[in-house]
Amino acid sequence: MGSVSKFLRGSGMRVLAAALSLASGVAAEQNDARGEAFPSTYRPAAAPPLAIVGATILTGTGVEIPDATLLISNGVIEAVGAELAVPEGYVRIDGRGKWVTPGIIDAHSHLGVYPSPATPSHEDGNEAVAPNTADVWAEHSVWPQDPKFRLARAGGVTTLMILPGSANLFGGRSVTLKNVPAVTTQGMKFPHAPYGLKMACGENPKRVYGSKGRSPATRMGNVAGYRKAWIDAADYARKRDKWEKTGKAGDPPKRDLQLETLAGVLKGEILVQNHCYRADEMAVMIDIAREFGFSIRTFHHANEAFKIAPLLAKEDICVATWANSWGAKMESLDGIEETAPMIHAAGGCAIIHSDDGLLIQRLGQETGVAMTAANHAGLSISRGEAIKWITANPAKAMGIADRVGTLEPGKMADVVLWSGNPFSVYALADRVWIDGVPMWDRADPRYQAPSDFLLGQPGQDFAR
Amino acid sequence: MTCRLLALAALAFATSASAETIAIVDARLMTMTAAGEIERGTIVIRDGRIAAIGADVAVPAGARVIDGRGGTVTPGFIQADSTLGAVEVSQVPTSADRATHSAAISAGFDISLGLNPDSILLPVARLAGITHAVTTPLYDDRGGRDLQFAGQAAVIDLAQRPDMVTRPRAAMVLEMGEGGAERAGGARGSAIVALRATLADVRHFAANRVAYDRGEGRPQRLSHVDLEALIPVAEGRMPLIVKVDRASDIREMIALAREEKLHLILDGAEEGWRVANDIAAAQLPVILDPLADLPRSFSELGASMENAARLHAAGVTIILKTGSGVAHRARELRYGAGNAVAWGLPYGAAVAAITVNPARVFGVADRVGSLERGRAADLVLWNGDPLEPLSQPQAVFVEGLEKALTARPLELRDRYLPSAR
Numbered sequence: 001m002g003s004v005s006k007f008l009r010g011s012g013m014r015v016l017a018a019a020l021s022l023a024s025g026v027a028a029e030q031n032d033a034r035g036e037a038f039p040s041t042y043r044p045a046a047a048p049p050l051a052i053v054g055a056t057i058l059t060g061t062g063v064e065i066p067d068a069t070l071l072i073s074n075g076v077i078e079a080v081g082a083e084l085a086v087p088e089g090y091v092r093i094d095g096r097g098k099w100v101t102p103g104i105i106d107a108h109s110h111l112g113v114y115p116s117p118a119t120p121s122h123e124d125g126n127e128a129v130a131p132n133t134a135d136v137w138a139e140h141s142v143w144p145q146d147p148k149f150r151l152a153r154a155g156g157v158t159t160l161m162i163l164p165g166s167a168n169l170f171g172g173r174s175v176t177l178k179n180v181p182a183v184t185t186q187g188m189k190f191p192h193a194p195y196g197l198k199m200a201c202g203e204n205p206k207r208v209y210g211s212k213g214r215s216p217a218t219r220m221g222n223v224a225g226y227r228k229a230w231i232d233a234a235d236y237a238r239k240r241d242k243w244e245k246t247g248k249a250g251d252p253p254k255r256d257l258q259l260e261t262l263a264g265v266l267k268g269e270i271l272v273q274n275h276c277y278r279a280d281e282m283a284v285m286i287d288i289a290r291e292f293g294f295s296i297r298t299f300h301h302a303n304e305a306f307k308i309a310p311l312l313a314k315e316d317i318c319v320a321t322w323a324n325s326w327g328a329k330m331e332s333l334d335g336i337e338e339t340a341p342m343i344h345a346a347g348g349c350a351i352i353h354s355d356d357g358l359l360i361q362r363l364g365q366e367t368g369v370a371m372t373a374a375n376h377a378g379l380s381i382s383r384g385e386a387i388k389w390i391t392a393n394p395a396k397a398m399g400i401a402d403r404v405g406t407l408e409p410g411k412m413a414d415v416v417l418w419s420g421n422p423f424s425v426y427a428l429a430d431r432v433w434i435d436g437v438p439m440w441d442r443a444d445p446r447y448q449a450p451s452d453f454l455l456g457q458p459g460q461d462f463a464r
Numbered sequence: 465m466t467c468r469l470l471a472l473a474a475l476a477f478a479t480s481a482s483a484e485t486i487a488i489v490d491a492r493l494m495t496m497t498a499a500g501e502i503e504r505g506t507i508v509i510r511d512g513r514i515a516a517i518g519a520d521v522a523v524p525a526g527a528r529v530i531d532g533r534g535g536t537v538t539p540g541f542i543q544a545d546s547t548l549g550a551v552e553v554s555q556v557p558t559s560a561d562r563a564t565h566s567a568a569i570s571a572g573f574d575i576s577l578g579l580n581p582d583s584i585l586l587p588v589a590r591l592a593g594i595t596h597a598v599t600t601p602l603y604d605d606r607g608g609r610d611l612q613f614a615g616q617a618a619v620i621d622l623a624q625r626p627d628m629v630t631r632p633r634a635a636m637v638l639e640m641g642e643g644g645a646e647r648a649g650g651a652r653g654s655a656i657v658a659l660r661a662t663l664a665d666v667r668h669f670a671a672n673r674v675a676y677d678r679g680e681g682r683p684q685r686l687s688h689v690d691l692e693a694l695i696p697v698a699e700g701r702m703p704l705i706v707k708v709d710r711a712s713d714i715r716e717m718i719a720l721a722r723e724e725k726l727h728l729i730l731d732g733a734e735e736g737w738r739v740a741n742d743i744a745a746a747q748l749p750v751i752l753d754p755l756a757d758l759p760r761s762f763s764e765l766g767a768s769m770e771n772a773a774r775l776h777a778a779g780v781t782i783i784l785k786t787g788s789g790v791a792h793r794a795r796e797l798r799y800g801a802g803n804a805v806a807w808g809l810p811y812g813a814a815v816a817a818i819t820v821n822p823a824r825v826f827g828v829a830d831r832v833g834s835l836e837r838g839r840a841a842d843l844v845l846w847n848g849d850p851l852e853p854l855s856q857p858q859a860v861f862v863e864g865l866e867k868a869l870t871a872r873p874l875e876l877r878d879r880y881l882p883s884a885r
């Protein structure tokens with residue numbers, strides 16, 4: 001709209017008509033996979049510089065520093081280390097006896113698209129009407145007033161990827177959010193985070209569509225569905241490329257939301273986030289990616305990933321999983337506590353995710369379960385390494401590792417101050433900062449405001 | 465490697481109440497009896513029974529000694545509201561016997577019949593220190609939300625022996641609140657009327673058995689099998705587990721229990737803290753999930769992490785559980801108890817809520833839930849704080865049987881762990 005109104009001010013009607021046509025053409029071309037549509041309106045407020053002093057700090061880079069200081073200014077990490085001097089004018093926060101980690105990042109969430117209260121009125125996570133709905137975007141289903149965002153914030157979660165559900169082979173685009181209170185989803189969007197494409201293997205798509213008497217009804221039907229879609233996407237991408245390379249002569253090929261998203265994957269701009277439990281199915285998905293020349297960024301849930309840990313490490317595919325979840329269905333029967341640690345030990349990118357409104361509140365504990373079980377089995381995994389599973393590694397999986405996930409200087413100051421060891425059941429997030437701005441304080445009701453939905457409802461007279 | 469060798473060694477004395485003497489020494493002992501907590505003590509187990517327990521107990525000559533230094537011994541944990549023994553894979557109906565959709569058998573459904581001691585889930589739960597479960601029927605609503613009662617729960621042990629039922633028919637399960645309303649046509653008022661009518665039917669049936677057997681009783685909404693099963697409920701001899709969350713629903717049930725002279729156990733009670741004093745005055749025990757803080761429905765808007773702590777503070781007997789009908793994720797019971805502590809529940813109360821409280825409420829306190837001389841050993845030695853994910857069990861005894869610390873997931877793990885580690 002900006003360019004349109006500029007032309008409007010300076011031109012007569014004929015110019016205006018031309019300008020409108022040009023502007024809409026440009027807009028149509030820009031609003032493709034590059035993320036300019038529905039742009040983020042999130043702008044962190046200004047906040048004074050601060051220093052957290054005397055805490056045990058897990059930096060997210062593999063390091064645990066006792067009695068350390070963290071300096072934050074201008075919304076970014078300024079410095080971290082032992083024996084850092086606190087510059088004048090910094091708000092000083094006593095971290096003695098407490099722990100500091102990067103803000104927790106959940107690589108698999110349905111907050112907002114499956115909100116509380118759970119009512120069909122706003123359970124908008126699965127466009128389960130066709131096996132390929134790559135055209136839908138999760139952000140258009142997110143209800144920012146979902147009370148679970150606040151509960152997750154109280155659990156130290158500062159960034160989360162909201163995915164469509166797993167009913168479809170291609171479920172649609174994910175959206176990455178900063179966990180800040182906002183009235184609009186755009187007000188939560190992580191600026192310029194790449195999109196993800198939710199894909200699903202296995203039981204869910206074949207059950208959903210098989211029960212409707214249509215394909216896919218089997219795993220081989222699933223695979224045929226993926227391949228047909230990628231053939232169409234390659235064709236679409238080739239026509240678009242040809243038009244662009246030939247000087248954009250003539251009418252551009254008509255945009256197709258579904259194929260645009262798939263073409264974005266082929267161009268490497270959209271990251272494949274693939275719900276897939278079984279090792280053999282993951283191997284098939286890797287071959288499909290090879291056949292069509294794209295890469296899979298993350299296998300989600302992936303209860304059997306431990307069986308092919310070296311392959312996943314070699315392919316540089318992250319594994320987002322749990323420690324405790326198994327056995328709900330045949331494809332998850334072989335889930336073990338040590339999946340993430342075994343990926344880690346193979347040199348891969350291990351992630352503990354939630355996929356759940358309760359677990360998202362205590363991802364540190366779930367990580368502690370995996371770490372402890374692995375060390376009991378003879379692996380040697382430090383706390384400094386394990387914290388990466390809910391910080392640096394999900395940031396990598398979501399394509400935002402250059403901005404969040406560690407406490408390295410220059411990164412966004414998304415930080416949690418814990419009452420104790422963050423892998424312990426007794427640890428609570430005392431304070432949370434997002435881009436250096438206080439967003440949660442367990443001792444200060446000003447940072448605990450309920451969502452609009454809960455305001456004035458019964459039983460809100462105590463903080464949760 | 466050490467752990468694997470230990471596990472292999474444990475296999476040698478896997479499941480028999482061996483005629484041997486074992487001494488767990490130098491451990492903190494949480495007895496859950498009047499003896500309280502013994503900071504550093506010894507438990508002697510002879511032929512599966514606790515022969516001695518205390519701070520000044522001598523280790524008998526020839527005893528196998530288990531070093532408990534730095535560790536804690538607790539009674540075996542009891543997983544309430546579980547489906548252990550009645551399910552293998554949740555979404556494979558033929559592998560599950562936890563619910564019925566037979567219209568003729570709702571209250572009559574007896575989950576203690578047909579349980580599977582070979583379930584691969586039982587050893588997994590044991591690794592979390594769980595030695596018993598209250599295996600509790602769920603509703604199967606595939607045919608519609610029609611059944612009034614889910615059936616009868618049973619207390620089971622996880623020793624994996626043929627006779628796994630500690631107490632059959634330990635309680636009847638009924639959903640009220642918004643779920644009960646849906647079962648009764650869509651309104652709470654209808655559900656309460658239906659329950660009163662059912663109780664009247666049951667009493668009439670019990671008082672006129674001969675006539676009914678001759679086919680002369682008055683028409684009944686429930687089958688004779690269901691009416692029969694409900695007689696002890698109507699007479700206050702069998703506890704009725706009532707699933708309710710909203711504060712007003714809890715008050716309704718308290719009033720109904722008083723009028724109908726029922727023996728109620730509240731289950732869920734996510735807004736229980738809002739009526740904690742009423743629950744305490746009515747002396748109703750509460751089974752609750754300490755992690756349930758989501759306003760998941762309009763009956764749970766007041767759900768709070770502090771529910772457990774506030775109910776306990778009001779004097780209510782609480783039992784902690786993991787979700788609803790938990791089986792695969794039973795390992796999380798102790799973590800949930802730890803979280804309740806983080807949100808204000810005293811530590812001892814949290815341990816009581818997964819040991820002696822459920823044992824008492826479900827009528828098995830003479831066998832499990834506390835450490836006492838003369839009892840079959842039902843206990844767990846932990847290498848640290850039993851409520852922490854950072855701790856693991858070092859020895860597990862189920863009613864006198866020492867169990868190997870292994871399970872199918874560990875076998876899978878070991879099959880794929882790189883050998884060069």
